[in-house]
Amino acid sequence: MTTKFYDRLSNDLIQLLENPIDYNVTIEVGEAPISKIFEVHSYILQSRSPYFKKKFNESPFNENNVKELKLPNISVKVFNFIINYIYGGTISLEKLENSIIFDLLIASHELDLDELVEYLQTHLNTNNASWLRLNFAHVYQISFQKNFEIIQKFCNNIIAKHPDTILDSENFNSLPEDVLISIIRLDDLQLEEDKIWDYVIQWGKAKNQTLPANLNEWTSDNFLTLKTTLKLCLPHIRYFNISSEQVFKKLYPYQQLFEPKLWLDINAKFLAPNEPISSTILPPRNILNATLPTRTAPIPSNIITxxxxxxxxxxxxxxxxxxxxxxxxxxxxxxxxxxxxxxxxxxxxxxxxxxxxxxxxxxxxxxxxxxxxxxxxxxxxxxxxxxxxxxxxxxxxxxxxxxxxxxxxxxxxxxxxxxxxxxxxxxxxxxxxxxxxxxxxxxxxxxxxxxxxxxxxxxxxxxxxxxxxxxxxxx
Known part of the structure; x- marks a missing residue:
């Protein structure tokens, strides 16, 4: 049987951090005038973080045999938590604001601290779901930029059931392309397909604000501009689940966005529904049979949930x-x-x-x-x-x-x-x-x-x- 004395080990390493004997790295964190220099040990940091291992390999020693790094994008407060975690394997979030915890999550991702990234995501998801919802647009975008899978799943569950949470928000038109694609790919997105088309077109137009407001004034070049913008979005629309009435009303004015074969197949499916076509037919979305509870509009507040x-x-x-x-x-x-x-x-x-x-x-x-x-x-x-x-x-x-x-x-x-x-x-x-x-x-x-x-x-x-x-x- 192996006995493990982790508490003593953790305390001793924290003491080494507080009294950095034989340090060989300095890390300047934050930006002046509120920056701070941490004196640390390369062997400990590179053994705990692939980020630091790579940085130390790239950085030469100075005349004092010390390597110098700078982390201007991480605050001193956040880095204090990170360096204590690296040395002592401990972290306390009890009195920390959720916005700081989220900054800590982003910094942990940047420093390749996978264990801490997973822990912080789970903590926010389990204990601070209200804050995630209150800051939904920002949280959702960051979760995809950084590939925060646990928070992504939390956000996707909300969007699937209540797509207006993000689609009707003032931030919708500024969503990055990969975030929009992640939404329209959801199999259980509770939204009619023609409305999904409307949102995609709206987003594409917002990215090209020089396009004429009146569609009758559009040239072939205008349609080509929009088609290029939506190139990666259009394949995820489930065209064969849109009614003929909505195809005529909403898709027909934009037929120049479609490849000729796809546009022919969309129309052929209505004229001869049993005849085979060559275009890919995506499965219908899993719309709940039971009526979703009426979702009232969220409270219009920047303070409370x-x-x-x-x-x-x-x-x-x-x-x-x-x-x-x-x-x-x-x-x-x-x-x-x-x-x-x-x-x-x-x-x-x-x-x-x-x-x-x-x-x-x-x-x-x-x-x-x-x-x-x-x-x-x-x-x-x-x-x-x-x-x-x-x-x-x-x-x-x-x-x-x-x-x-x-x-x-x-x-x-x-x-x-x-x-x-x-x-x-x-x-x-x-x-x-x-x-x-x-x-x-x-x-x-x-x-x-x-x-x-x-x-x-x-x-x-x-x-x-x-x-x-x-x-x-x-x-």
């Missing part, structure tokens, strides 16, 4: 068990700081006399998300307290907060405070928003008039982004 919205809706309805699907409320975006401005008076002005609102805020530098529900009409040009029995403030679960916190109003007469003269909007004292939320640090969280704190830190804070929604029952 649909799951967050379900949780907030549960608090509005005072549900002991949170909603997990079929949100009974619609969240209509009224104000966004990055679009409309960050001053509290902007909220009071735009939302004057609007009731049943939810405000959500993301704190600068910490990733905290908190906010409040206000059933009352928002009032501009006043300075007064207003009474409510149903208002509440909250902190939402993030990577740094294990469970969400909801704090309901305790002293009803001091539920909501408006003061346009001083640019104040307050949920009692539990959430006090003051002045410019981005440039100032006058906003605070305490406990006055509500049940409990939503934030342990009583210091003033500034906001990275905020949004205000009108919450209405769905019809």
């Amino acid at each position: 649909d799951e967050h919205a379900l949780e907030i809706s549960s608090w509005i309805d005072r549900k002991e068990t949170p909603y997990t699907e079929n949100n009974p409320y619609e969240f209509k975006l009224l104000v966004r700081g990055s679009k409309d401005g960050f001053d509290v008076n902007t909220i009071l002005g735009i939302c004057d006399k609007v009731s049943n609102t939810v405000i959500v805020l993301k704190v600068e530098g910490t990733g905290e998300i908190f906010g409040g529900y206000n059933p009352l009409e928002i009032r501009n040009n006043v300075s007064a307290w207003y009474s409510s029995q149903d208002s509440f403030a909250f902190s939402l679960k993030t990577e740094n907060l294990k469970n969400s916190i909801v704090s309901r109003v305790k002293y009803f007469a001091n539920a909501i405070y408006y003061d346009s003269g001083r640019s104040y909007l307050q949920f009692g004292g539990v959430l006090c928003l003051r002045g410019n939320l981005k440039t100032g640090k006058g906003s605070i969280c305490s406990t006055s008039y509500y049940e409990k704190k939503i934030r342990s830190n009583a210091d003033g804070f500034s906001i990275e982004e905020f949004e205000v929604f009108k919450v209405s029952p769905k019809k």
Whole structure:
């Protein structure tokens, strides 16, 4: 029986990293003025990473018998995690923001740390699916550029069931070609074939914005330009599963995109369906027989996810068990700081006399998300307290907060405070928003008039982004 003393080995190697006796490599990470030089040992790094093995073979020693490398595209924070993993085989993600974990995944891929790449993908997929969905377009593109198979599978499952997630997004026209192909190749893509054709044509036109808007004005060269752009996409359209009506309506105007034999076979299949043809007939997509649940449009937020919205809706309805699907409320975006401005008076002005609102805020530098529900009409040009029995403030679960916190109003007469003269909007004292939320640090969280704190830190804070929604029952 072999006894393995891995913990002691790991600790000893970490000590060597912290006190790099006989180091023979320096790695400058990041860019000035926040770069840092790490003193490390070539034998350890090249034994753990094919990337470093190749780099060390290519790099000469300097006059001090030390090899010098630079990694400007990796942050110091991310590389600290990586170098501790390389030396000690340990990594802790508990207090790390998801965006940093994703950067860590990208850097691990660049450095050929396959074990870490698989672990980080699994961690994000298992524990942080909400963040992946919230940042879906970016995550999806990177997953294909870097061949992150676990995250690709996660994304493809969402797209297959709800293709509008990406096809109707503002980022669709900028998708790389290989990403678009990966979508239209899906056998279980829940979308009619003629609509898939529409999206492919839309994407191709977006890549050639000099093409005339009116199809009747197109020349043969225009069609050739589009055909060249879509050369690798067109073979994945399942033409023989498009109805004759849609072929005439949607394909016929673009017949110059087709090879003559394929266009002849598409038409022949309608005229003589039992006669053999030479063109490849792709199998029909696996459209579910059962009707998919109606998918409501995702909440129009850059801060919270649909799951967050379900949780907030549960608090509005005072549900002991949170909603997990079929949100009974619609969240209509009224104000966004990055679009409309960050001053509290902007909220009071735009939302004057609007009731049943939810405000959500993301704190600068910490990733905290908190906010409040206000059933009352928002009032501009006043300075007064207003009474409510149903208002509440909250902190939402993030990577740094294990469970969400909801704090309901305790002293009803001091539920909501408006003061346009001083640019104040307050949920009692539990959430006090003051002045410019981005440039100032006058906003605070305490406990006055509500049940409990939503934030342990009583210091003033500034906001990275905020949004205000009108919450209405769905019809």
